Amino acid sequence: AQRRLRAGQAVDMRAREQFPDGRPVPYRPQPKEMAPLTARMIADGAETLFQATFVVDDLLVKADILTRASDGWHLIEVKSSTGYKEKEHLPDVAFQLHVLQKAGLNVTQASLMRLNNDCRAPDLSNLFALNDVTADARAFLPQVAADIADMRQIAAADAPPDVSIGRHCARPYTCLFYDHCWQGVNGLTIYDIPRLSAKKERPLQEANTLYLADIPDDAPLTAAQRKFVDFHAQQQVNIDRESIRRELAGLEYPLYFFDFETIDYAIPHFDGCKPYQQVPFQYSCHILHADGTLIHREYLHTDDDDPRRPLAETLLTHIGETGHLIAYNIPFERSVLHKLADHLPEYAVHLRDMADRLWDQLPIFRKYYRDYRFGKSNSLKSVLPVIAPELSYKTLEVQNGTQAQVVWEEMIGEGDTAVKQQMIEQLLAYCHLDTLAMVEIHHTLKSI
Ligand code: SF4
Known part of the structure; x- marks a missing residue:
């Protein structure tokens, strides 16, 4: 959540740069106190305001960007998503429009400013795209009024509304x-x-x-x-042994049990990347040979520069020219490999060949091995406690991919060598377990 918050703040700051004449309304811990400051700035002729604050009755809004248009004001809501999601974004913009109009402001345009999927670093000149939602927001105003009436009723009631979970x-x-x-x-x-x-x-x-x-x-x-x-309800377990054997028979050794950890920046950092592109900074690979020998290889980028080239070059030394690469839910690994190939054309043939040799463990648990204890998910984290309960993420400091992103970002900026080393070990332990888990799952599938 903190990472998302930081990304949102960074996007906000970038959005403000689009308006060099913009002035932030001075921050006050009590948001209401920002309303008279806003009024004064408007009266003084401010062209563009950030966090313009309006209070009408018991309603308060802070507009991300409010800028003068020839015939009135342009309200701009900044979102760090790459698309306009009407169900989520429209009520937000429409509520602001409602309050601004009640405050007597002539809002002639309402827009959503979002990240642009066509943007490629390092050229961030087209980082943002604008969706004009004026007509939609105006059409939504009656719903806003109805929602406000509902909320006032709820807020005034003695007890919480009787709404069941769902x-x-x-x-x-x-x-x-x-x-x-x-x-x-x-x-x-x-x-x-x-x-x-x-x-x-x-x-x-x-x-x-x-x-x-x-x-x-x-x-x-x-x-x-x-x-x-x-x-x-009947706590069933269904294992189609024949189909599992048939699937495993198609595997070619050595088997590379493989997993990437990636980082996705809202504002792309590295050349050629778009917003939220998954950039690999780490991988773990357990290599199982036909004679049962198991070795482990890994890479973790520990600096704050672009990890893709050193990672790919190390990967090419670890993955041979034959054998399947086993991952859990391969579309992710495949897409990362193809993006690496796009970025590093000199290695593209080998990287695309690896992508072609990916083999997915997940469909086995979708189609041939069902156990009620997996719950509603077939993810590695759901399957592992049933298949190999001795392997657990619970004892690790880093327990999932999102935490790995947070720790990696902290680690690359960490100045204290001992603390940095500790984080490195946490990341290595997590990714190592991901691929060891797949090895254990493979052994279990072979034995049934
Ligand atoms: S958890 Fe569900 S039922 Fe509870 S307050 Fe939130 S939306 Fe309402």
Whole structure:
């Protein structure tokens, strides 16, 4: 979350650079106190304001950018996403428009300023793209008024609204009260049933049916949904040994169990990168030979410069010309390899060949090895505790890819050698476990 916040702040600062005449409204811990400062700056003829603040009754908005247009004001909401997501962004802009209009401002245009997928570092001149959402925001104003009325009613009530938990708790964002409202929920619920429509969900909610095991036999589910429910409610395990053997028989040794760790910068740092491009900074590779010999190879970039060339050059020394590269969910590794090939044409043939030799463990657990204990996910982190419980991420400092990104960013900027070394070891331990886990899974699959 901190990393996202920092990225958002960096994007905000860059967006401000697009308006050299812009002036920030001086910060006050009490946002209301920024409203009179805003009014004074407007009265003094400010052309563009950052964090212009308006208070109308009990409503307060801070506009990212407010700039004078020939016939009024242009309201600009800055987002660090690369697309205009109407459901998420429009209510935000429309609410600001509502308050600004109530405050007496003549807003003639409302826009969303977002990152531009066509931008390529180091040329950041087209880092932003503007979506004019004026018409959409105006059309949404009646809904804003209705929502405000609802919220006022809720805020004035003695008790919280009687809303049951549901899919809305995690979409589009995980609610701040999630842990509170979902405490005591233990196991898969009706909200985990894939593609269950609201129409089919409602009767179950009304009957206070939460867990899959409590769903009546005559509930109107599709065949696939019924299969999902029965599978988990009856705690089934289905292993199609024949198909697993057939899949494994196609593997060519040596086997390279392989995993990248990557960083994605909202504002691209490295040449040729677009916003949020996944740039690999680390990999781990366990190499299993046909005679059972297992060796480990790895790379971790420890400086703050572009990691791609040294990483790729080391990778080429570790991966031979034959044998499958085994990963978990290969589209990610494949895409990183192809992007590396695009960036380093002199190594492109070898890197693309590696991408062609990728072999995915994940489909085995989608199609041929199902265990209710995996829960609703087939991810490595869900499968591993069942397949190889002795291997656990819980004892590691870095336990997932997002944490690896945070630690890597801190590590490359760390001046204290001992602290830096500690972070290096944490990162190496995490990535090492990712590929060792795949080796263990492979051994298990071979033995069933
Ligand atoms: S988690 Fe949030 S959205 Fe879900 S019921 Fe609780 S307060 Fe409402």
